[in-house]
Amino acid sequence: MATRAQRTDALSKERIVDAAIEILDTEGEKGLTFRTLAARLATGAGAIYWHVANKDELLAAATDGVVTRVVADVARGENPRDGIRILALGVFDAIDAHPWVGTQLSREPWGAALLQIFEGLGGRLQELGVPRAQQFNSASALLNYVLGAAAQNAANARLVLPGATDRSDFLGGIAARWTELDAARYPFLRQAAAELPEHDDREQFLAGIDLILSGCLTES
Amino acid sequence: MATRAQRTDALSKERIVDAAIEILDTEGEKGLTFRTLAARLATGAGAIYWHVANKDELLAAATDGVVTRVVADVARGENPRDGIRILALGVFDAIDAHPWVGTQLSREPWGAALLQIFEGLGGRLQELGVPRAQQFNSASALLNYVLGAAAQNAANARLVLPGATDRSDFLGGIAARWTELDAARYPFLRQAAAELPEHDDREQFLAGIDLILSGCLTES
DNA sequence: ACCTGAACACCGTTCAAGT
DNA sequence: ACCTGAACACCGTTCAAGT
Numbered sequence: 001m002a003t004r005a006q007r008t009d010a011l012s013k014e015r016i017v018d019a020a021i022e023i024l025d026t027e028g029e030k031g032l033t034f035r036t037l038a039a040r041l042a043t044g045a046g047a048i049y050w051h052v053a054n055k056d057e058l059l060a061a062a063t064d065g066v067v068t069r070v071v072a073d074v075a076r077g078e079n080p081r082d083g084i085r086i087l088a089l090g091v092f093d094a095i096d097a098h099p100w101v102g103t104q105l106s107r108e109p110w111g112a113a114l115l116q117i118f119e120g121l122g123g124r125l126q127e128l129g130v131p132r133a134q135q136f137n138s139a140s141a142l143l144n145y146v147l148g149a150a151a152q153n154a155a156n157a158r159l160v161l162p163g164a165t166d167r168s169d170f171l172g173g174i175a176a177r178w179t180e181l182d183a184a185r186y187p188f189l190r191q192a193a194a195e196l197p198e199h200d201d202r203e204q205f206l207a208g209i210d211l212i213l214s215g216c217l218t219e220s
Numbered sequence: 221m222a223t224r225a226q227r228t229d230a231l232s233k234e235r236i237v238d239a240a241i242e243i244l245d246t247e248g249e250k251g252l253t254f255r256t257l258a259a260r261l262a263t264g265a266g267a268i269y270w271h272v273a274n275k276d277e278l279l280a281a282a283t284d285g286v287v288t289r290v291v292a293d294v295a296r297g298e299n300p301r302d303g304i305r306i307l308a309l310g311v312f313d314a315i316d317a318h319p320w321v322g323t324q325l326s327r328e329p330w331g332a333a334l335l336q337i338f339e340g341l342g343g344r345l346q347e348l349g350v351p352r353a354q355q356f357n358s359a360s361a362l363l364n365y366v367l368g369a370a371a372q373n374a375a376n377a378r379l380v381l382p383g384a385t386d387r388s389d390f391l392g393g394i395a396a397r398w399t400e401l402d403a404a405r406y407p408f409l410r411q412a413a414a415e416l417p418e419h420d421d422r423e424q425f426l427a428g429i430d431l432i433l434s435g436c437l438t439e440s
Numbered sequence: 441a442c443c444t445g446a447a448c449a450c451c452g453t454t455c456a457a458g459t
Numbered sequence: 460a461c462c463t464g465a466a467c468a469c470c471g472t473t474c475a476a477g478t
Contacts (some may be wrong), residue, residue, distance in 0.1 A: 011462080034452065044463045046454075051461095055452065106326050106371035109379060110394055115401075115409060122408035136415050139408070140369075141428035145361060148368025151326035159329060174330055181335075188342035188359070189335060195356050208361035215435030231443080254471065264444045266473075271442095275471065 011043060013051045017061045024062060024100045028158075060111055063104040067113035070094045071120055080124035081213065087120045088146050088209050092202065095150040102154030105147055118143050130216050138216040145212055149205050156201075171197050231263060233271045237281045244282060244320045248378075280331055283324040287333035290314045291340055300344035301433065307340045308366050308429050312422065315370040322374030325367055338363050350436050358436040365432055369425050376421075391417050 019040050023032045034055070038045040052058045070090045078086060095102040105114060122139035130138050160170050178186070178193035239260050243252045254275070258265040272278045290310045298306060315322040325334060342359035350358050380390050398406070398413035 033450090035450095044465095045452090046464070047462050049453075103326070106323070106368070107375055109372055109375040110397075115398075115406070118412075119406050119408050122412065126408060135408075136412050136419070137424055137427040138431065139412070140424055141365060141431050144368035144372060144428060145365045145432075146368065147372065148326070148364035148366065148370075149360075151371060152329055152364060152367065155327055155329035177330075178335075186335070186339050188339050188346060188355075192338075192342065192356050192359070199356070204357055204360055207357040208364060211358065211361050211435040212365075212432055213435070214438050215431040215433070218434050218438050253469090255469095264446095265471090266445070267443050269472070 011041065011047060011051060013061070016041065016048055016051055017058065017065055020058055020062045021065060021098075025098055029100045029103070056108075059100075059104055060108050060113075063101050063108070064111065064113045066094055066098055066101050067091070067105075067116060071116045074120065080127035083124045084121060084128075084142070084213065085206060085209055087117070087124075088142070089202065089206060091117060091146055092150060092153065092205050095154050096157060099154035099157040102147075102150040106151045114143070117146070121146075125216060128213075128217065134216070138212075141216075142209070142212055145208060149208065153201060153205075168197060171199070231261065231267060231271060233281070236261065236268055236271055237278065237285055240278055240282045241285060241318075245318055249320045249323065276328075279320075279324055280328050280333075283321050283328070284331065284333045286314055286318055286321050287311070287325075287336060291336045294340065300347035303344045304341060304348075304362070304433065305426060305429055307337070307344075308362070309422065309426060311337060311366055312370060312373065312425050315374050316377060319374035319377040322367075322370040326371045334363070334367075337366070341366075345436060348433075348437070354436070358432075361436075362429070362432055365428060369428065373421060373425075388417060391419070 016037070020032055020037055023036060023040065027036070034045045034048055038048060041048075048058075052061070071087065074083060074087045074090055076083075095105075105111075108114070118139060121142045122135060125135055125138050125142075126132075156170075160167060175193040175196040178189045178196070181189055183190060236257070240252055240257055243256060243260065247256070254265045254268055258268060261268075268278075272281070291307065294303060294307045294310055296303075315325075325331075328334070338359060341362045342355060345355055345358050345362075346352075380387060395413040395416040398409045398416070401409055403410060
């Protein structure tokens with residue numbers, strides 16, 4: 001009764017999303033076009049609309065694809081504190097590898113990708129013994145921090161790559177600009193400039209996670 | 221020698237940026253076009269390029285305009301803790317009023333707007349007595365949290381307005397979706413759904429600020 | 441120096457027409 | 460049911476030409 005398997009290269013939402021992810025990773029956000037996507041899939045631009053409603057849905061699906069893999073990779077057996085650190089760092093690294101994910105996560109507020117992260121953080125806060133009345137606020141604080149840091153890091157990645165200059169050159173350049181700022185108006189930034197070149201983004205990100213966690217466990 | 225004052229309606233970067241802010245506020249991000257902007261300024265699209273390099277610069281200037289006003293409004297006399305809360309809430313409210321600012325702040329990583337906020341947070345952390353070695357990490361954590369929450373809130377604002385439905389309906393709808401999630405995979409979200417309808421975004425935002433502050437002052 | 445507006449090289453999306 | 464590809468209504472940006 002059932003027909004034989006479709007041609008292996010038949011169009012499907014999955015194939016479309018995978019191709020979109022590839023283009024986003026290699027060509028950046030501006031490189032993804034219904035025309036470039038159709039060309040890579042050897043089809044017409046209009047065909048894509050049979051499987052995907054519009055570009056927003058396509059981007060959301062691509063984001064969900066990446067995030068789902070990250071969340072699934074986090075081992076369940078960890079103690080909750082390490083679980084949170086591993087999950088957060090996983091999201092951070094995924095966005096470093098796919099900067100467009102950071103932008104996208106800040107755009108679709110209650111999408112599936114975000115819910116998975118939120119659940120992962122909140123569930124572990126429960127296990128950590130955060131009082132029930134503060135679990136929602138604590139999980140939101142963690143999530144917002146992760147998203148903010150991720151988006152910021154994605155923007156940085158976009159800035160570093162085009163110039164192709166070295167990463168330390170890049171930080172050094174920013175530090176130099178901070179040092180030139182008006183000393184009366186920007187005393188803190190001028191001090192921070194000294195620490196900027198030798199700072200490590202991942203380390204600083206994790207320090208922030210620990211800082212928020214200690215806040216979660218301290219609040220009266 | 222000097223010619224008399226220009227025609228009052230002569231083009232200038234300032235007039236262009238102000239008009240852009242108006243369009244962004246009333247028509248949203250998609251409403252801002254070099255053509256709509258030129259029409260409002262009663263000029264040709266190309267004329268704008270004499271004063272502004274491209275659309276990115278225009279958006280950055282509009283963002284700086286809004287943020288500068290917020291930062292300037294924060295009273296200097298406050299004790300540092302209140303200063304941080306007022307500054308953070310000022311940014312939060314500004315983004316609620318101008319959702320496009322939230323998107324933009326996550327896009328331009330070391331722009332003038334961000335530096336002003338960073339300085340305001342970091343300087344007050346110093347006054348609060350956060351040890352020097354942790355000031356940079358603490359200020360970054362606060363900034364990332366503010367940016368993440370702001371972008372999230374902006375995305376929410378975009379979702380609520382189009383439908384024109386009530387805000388509590390909106391939250392209720394999301395809570396309803398969370399309740400339908402698989403209980404085994406999303407236990408935390410299902411519990412949080414109960415708290416969602418009566419939660420207050422600004423309150424939750426401030427709770428996060430306090431939580432991070434208490435982390436800043438606790439860290440060993 | 442500053443402005444005009446047509447032109448260029450694109451977009452996302454639609455839709456009649458095919459198979 | 461699924462795909463094609465031309466067409467529509469836009470974009471950002473450039474640039475010869477004007478004043």
